[in-house]
Amino acid sequence: DIVMTQSPDSLAVSLGERATINCKSSQSVLYSSNNKNYLAWYQQKPGQPPKLLIYWASTRESGVPDRFSGSESGTDFTLTISSLQAEDVAVYYCQQYHSTPLTFGPGTKVDIK
């Protein structure tokens, strides 16, 4: 199974400041046939289901604000919120969809400082 880890567990950032969340996969989630990392990021606000933000590690889902971006380096992935807004308070999960069992990271809680 591919194990996903995330850091930090939580972070508090001032409004308008940058938030950075890290995710690491225990093995590659890259398919060489298309050179894509099968890695997604989701946002889950309290009492709501998760919402897809980023897929293929760095492609923003339609309608997602451009302050959200994803990057990749080998088996390390990063979600960046460039200028934190109040509505961004949530738990963020990474997920690999390379192979079953499909697995999620443990989540990173983002709050306002």
Next chain:
Amino acid sequence: QVQLVESGGGLVKPGGSLRLSCAASGFTFSDYFMSWIRQAPGKGLEWISYLSSSGGTVRYADSVRGRFTISRDSARNSLYLQMNSLRADDTAVYYCARARGSTVPFDYWGQGTLVTVSS
């Protein structure tokens, strides 16, 4: 608009059974793989099963294999999860979610239904 509405959750005793349903609307149900994903109270997300658009491919997480059965009815635009031999650690909110294939992310989730396994 896309809607996924889960139902069937509730309180059940250990060893009991429950059948969850997910009613889909606003999209062509038969074009999508469908999954069940659960979230224990205050915990993270755990994928437990998916079923291909045709119904020909099914996968389960080890934690539920042999106890849970996923199925779909395209005529009713519905997804199901039959849960048998329930245990306390099956207590969770169960979400259904859609994906275009087996190796694509979940682009839409339902609101979830709570299953509580307790004596």
